[in-house]
Amino acid sequence: MPRIRTFRQELPPLALTAVLLAALVGLYSGDNFTLNILATTFLFAGLATAWNILGGFGGQFSLCHGVFFAEGAYLTANMVLGAGLSPWWSLAPAAGLAAATAVLISWPAFRLRGPFFAIATMTFSEVVLVLANYFESITGGPQGMRVPFRPGWQNMIFTGRIAYAWLMLGFLLLALIVSLVLLRSRLGYYLQAVRDNEAAAEASGIDVLRTKLMAFAISAAVTGVGGSLFVMYVRIVDPPTLLTLSDVGVRFALIALIGGVGTGYGPLFGALLVVPLEAWLRAELGAYAPGSNLVVLGAVLVLAALFFKRGLVGAFQSLPLPARWTGRLART
Amino acid sequence: MSATFLSLQGVSKRFLGLLAVDEVSFDVAAGELLSVIGPNGAGKTTLFNLLTGQLSPSAGRVVFNGVDINGQPPQARARIGFGRTFQMSQTLTSLSVLENAMIGSFLHHRHISAAADHAYASLELVGLQHRANITAGELTLSERRRLEVARALALDPKVVLLDEVMAGLNQTEVQGMVDLVRTLNGGGLTFLVIEHNLKVVRQFSHRVVVLDRGAKLAEGSAEEVLANPAVIEAYIGKSKQ
Amino acid sequence: MGTLLSVLLSGLLLGGLYSLVAIGLNLIFGVIRVVNFAQGEFVMLGMYATFVAYNLLHIDPYLAILLVFPLLFVFGILVQRFILQRLQNEPMMQVFATFGLLMLLQNLVLAVTGGAAYSIRTPLSSMAIAVGPVQVSVPRVIALAAVTAVALILQWGLRNTMTGKAVRAVAQDRRAARLMGIDVERTYMLTFGVGAGLAGMAGALLTPIFTLSPQIGGNFILAAFAVVVLGGLGSVPGAYIGGFLIGMTEALAGYYLDPSLKQAAWFAIFIIMLIVRPTGLFGLAGAEEVGLRVQE
Numbered sequence: 001m002p003r004i005r006t007f008r009q010e011l012p013p014l015a016l017t018a019v020l021l022a023a024l025v026g027l028y029s030g031d032n033f034t035l036n037i038l039a040t041t042f043l044f045a046g047l048a049t050a051w052n053i054l055g056g057f058g059g060q061f062s063l064c065h066g067v068f069f070a071e072g073a074y075l076t077a078n079m080v081l082g083a084g085l086s087p088w089w090s091l092a093p094a095a096g097l098a099a100a101t102a103v104l105i106s107w108p109a110f111r112l113r114g115p116f117f118a119i120a121t122m123t124f125s126e127v128v129l130v131l132a133n134y135f136e137s138i139t140g141g142p143q144g145m146r147v148p149f150r151p152g153w154q155n156m157i158f159t160g161r162i163a164y165a166w167l168m169l170g171f172l173l174l175a176l177i178v179s180l181v182l183l184r185s186r187l188g189y190y191l192q193a194v195r196d197n198e199a200a201a202e203a204s205g206i207d208v209l210r211t212k213l214m215a216f217a218i219s220a221a222v223t224g225v226g227g228s229l230f231v232m233y234v235r236i237v238d239p240p241t242l243l244t245l246s247d248v249g250v251r252f253a254l255i256a257l258i259g260g261v262g263t264g265y266g267p268l269f270g271a272l273l274v275v276p277l278e279a280w281l282r283a284e285l286g287a288y289a290p291g292s293n294l295v296v297l298g299a300v301l302v303l304a305a306l307f308f309k310r311g312l313v314g315a316f317q318s319l320p321l322p323a324r325w326t327g328r329l330a331r332t
Numbered sequence: 333m334s335a336t337f338l339s340l341q342g343v344s345k346r347f348l349g350l351l352a353v354d355e356v357s358f359d360v361a362a363g364e365l366l367s368v369i370g371p372n373g374a375g376k377t378t379l380f381n382l383l384t385g386q387l388s389p390s391a392g393r394v395v396f397n398g399v400d401i402n403g404q405p406p407q408a409r410a411r412i413g414f415g416r417t418f419q420m421s422q423t424l425t426s427l428s429v430l431e432n433a434m435i436g437s438f439l440h441h442r443h444i445s446a447a448a449d450h451a452y453a454s455l456e457l458v459g460l461q462h463r464a465n466i467t468a469g470e471l472t473l474s475e476r477r478r479l480e481v482a483r484a485l486a487l488d489p490k491v492v493l494l495d496e497v498m499a500g501l502n503q504t505e506v507q508g509m510v511d512l513v514r515t516l517n518g519g520g521l522t523f524l525v526i527e528h529n530l531k532v533v534r535q536f537s538h539r540v541v542v543l544d545r546g547a548k549l550a551e552g553s554a555e556e557v558l559a560n561p562a563v564i565e566a567y568i569g570k571s572k573q
Numbered sequence: 574m575g576t577l578l579s580v581l582l583s584g585l586l587l588g589g590l591y592s593l594v595a596i597g598l599n600l601i602f603g604v605i606r607v608v609n610f611a612q613g614e615f616v617m618l619g620m621y622a623t624f625v626a627y628n629l630l631h632i633d634p635y636l637a638i639l640l641v642f643p644l645l646f647v648f649g650i651l652v653q654r655f656i657l658q659r660l661q662n663e664p665m666m667q668v669f670a671t672f673g674l675l676m677l678l679q680n681l682v683l684a685v686t687g688g689a690a691y692s693i694r695t696p697l698s699s700m701a702i703a704v705g706p707v708q709v710s711v712p713r714v715i716a717l718a719a720v721t722a723v724a725l726i727l728q729w730g731l732r733n734t735m736t737g738k739a740v741r742a743v744a745q746d747r748r749a750a751r752l753m754g755i756d757v758e759r760t761y762m763l764t765f766g767v768g769a770g771l772a773g774m775a776g777a778l779l780t781p782i783f784t785l786s787p788q789i790g791g792n793f794i795l796a797a798f799a800v801v802v803l804g805g806l807g808s809v810p811g812a813y814i815g816g817f818l819i820g821m822t823e824a825l826a827g828y829y830l831d832p833s834l835k836q837a838a839w840f841a842i843f844i845i846m847l848i849v850r851p852t853g854l855f856g857l858a859g860a861e862e863v864g865l866r867v868q869e
Contacts, residue, residue: 208407
């Protein structure tokens with residue numbers, strides 16, 4: 001009889017993940033250094049999960065997710081600094097703005113496929129970087145924007161680092177829920193069909209453009225929220241921090257790839273490996289020679305492309321474990 | 333039946349200098365089982381692509397139930413009742429066999445479990461139900477062809493276009509497919525079939541259209557058409573037999 | 574009038590530089606169907622190699638081409654052989670691999686040099702000639718002449734030599750070329766080698782003009798991508814002429830709008846092009862549709 005995984009069946013592993021990650025936060029509750037790494041890890045895990053919706057499930061290699069991230073950050077910064085609103089109010093508009101941008105650029109961008117789509121989105125990201133430097137009234141220009149330190153729940157600014165770890169864990173869980181609901185929905189199946197074979201998808205009544213567009217919008221919306229949280233976390237942002245390809249837009253993709261692109265939990269695994277590794281490399285090597293941490297990361301990326309095409313999740317699946325265990329992860 | 337079910341009116345397709353389909357006209361009645369035959373490169377697959385919207389004709393019209401559908405993209409035609417398989421099998425290799433069929437059944441069944449049930453039923457039709465939970469990339473070629481048929485049937489189509497589904501199937505499987513097509517056709521489903529196996533064509537076609545170098549060479553019952561000297565010449569003259 | 578002439582001339586010369594970087598990128602793209610995100614870093618390596626040759630061996634930057642081209646040629650062959658050849662038919666992994674290479678090379682140079690800025694001063698590098706009322710920098714004129722020569726030689730070679738014909742055959746239909754007895758892998762290595770060598774050559778020609786930095790590849794690669802999309806994916810004349818269009822646009826936008834918006838201006842052209850004619854001015858129809866999808 002038909003056996004198909006529904007979102008309901010995703011709930012137990014999701015709850016388990018939440019408990020394990022929360023335990024991690026609890027374990028390091030007194031260690032601000034580690035809590036910072038955890039918060040960053042959760043944030044980037046969520047962002048990579050969001051990227052994976054379009055890039056992994058849909059196979060559309062976007063390199064402009066930094067734009068959605070920056071939009072969220074700038075919108076929140078402006079609402080807080082300009083209008084004196086609570087950043088909590090900016091999350092939904094950030095998601096909306098990012099989704100609207102995604103829809104807008106979809107029209108030209110999805111005329112292109114594969115690496116052409118990647119080139120176009122990369123160019124878009126670079127141009128937004130130029131514009132972000134130019135339109136100082138919105139972005140503060142190259143000097144950036146600074147959110148004053150006024151602790152308080154309503155200001156989303158906290159004296160203890162642990163609050164940020166919880167906040168980012170919340171974001172990660174939101175991203176995972178969105179991603180898994182989508183994966184187990186009709187749209188999720190359509191998206192995978194489009195990734196596998198556009199001709200077959202069309203012949204099955206799927207509107208390919210609409211499918212990609214919806215995925216792009218959802219993926220962008222979650223990324224926008226991530227940008228909002230990021231600006232409240234670091235409280236100072238400038239265009240390079242938000243829009244440098246190798247630090248932001250490409251990093252989402254990189255994390256997803258290393259973890260296992262197109263899988264539900266791959267981006268999380270990727271972030272759990274990459275973000276702490278980077279923090280460690282920066283601490284160990286960064287002082288020794290500038291950029292040497294990125295040399296290692298670049299090498300990891302090349303090697304992962306060559307030898308771990310299916311990422312950590314794929315590597316785990318090929319371990320000689322009982323099928324009952326590995327099957328769990330297969331295509332989740 | 334008032335309006336013709338499906339009608340091709342002077343349909344042509346030109347690729348740069350090459351006229352792949354040359355003013356082809358014929359009608360298909362509802363419930364009919366029509367075979368399209370012809371030597372390699374006769375334009376059969378191009379004709380199918382014009383019917384299902386993968387290509388748009390350079391001239392002429394495709395009319396379905398009285399409506400000109402020339403401008404409609406493939407997904408719109410799937411919604412109004414076109415189901416098809418591809419000559420080069422287009423399996424969704426990372427999805428499971430059941431999920432492949434579900435991609436079809438989602439068209440009329442939004443809910444996951446309903447789509448899964450319906451997809452499973454179409455897998456049963458083609459005899460792939462025992463493979464439902466494996467990854468489609470692991471299927472053999474003949475299983476992939478049957479899976480494509482299942483995916484097309486899961487669309488609940490009004491007309492199904494089969495592009496050489498018998499290729500690569502062994503004799504038992506061919507007979508199974510012939511029986512399946514006949515049964516479904518008996519239930520009122522219209523079929524257009526591109527087929528190289530003339531024995532099969534003879535066995536089940538109500539009517540046969542012969543294409544040669546893009547143009548319609550003959551049309552009629554299998555017996556008539558296959559006895560037609562022009563058709564024999566086209567086959568023997570052009571093919572490697 | 575003088576200003577417009579000056580703007581147009583600077584656009585033309587800038588375009589020459591962009592064409593120079595774009596030609597290698599487009600060659601690799603057109604034949605192997607790989608988008609080499611690290612092409613800008615190849616140019617950067619060419620610049621540093623030229624700098625080293627100048628300082629240690631006292632070789633003139635233009636003479637250094639004879640050294641830098643083979644160096645990058647070999648490097649390109651190695652990259653193709655040991656990285657990209659293993660990733661044929663996997664466009665997503667190719668993007669990851671070349672982007673990883675970008676990060677690796679850029680930061681390797683950063684780590685080695687500590688980020689110090691270098692530049693070369695030769696008698697030629699600051700020389701200018703007068704064209705009417707406008708002063709034109711000699712190294713830029715040399716670069717323009719060089720890219721014109723390269724485009725002509727490449728186009729001629731692709732049409733008239735056996736190797737060139739083999740390269741075109743592979744570009745058109747890999748499988749058919751293989752059946753004809755063409756060694757596809759060797760052709761790919763050769764093509765990638767030449768593409769990388771051209772990037773190295775571009776680097777040598779740019780060294781007298783720009784201050785070296787590990788990130789300088791990024792300044793050219795984006796323009797080069799725009800050129801490639803504009804001129805036509807896989808077309809040598811397209812890359813050549815596309816370079817001038819982008820250069821002109823940038824010069825005009827820089828003068829009449831705002832220098833910091835020049836990239837936005839060519840991006841606008843880029844987007845319009847994608848919408849109106851996604852194949853580019855000289856591109857093969859369908860190239861962007863087929864994309865880097867599986868060829869066989």
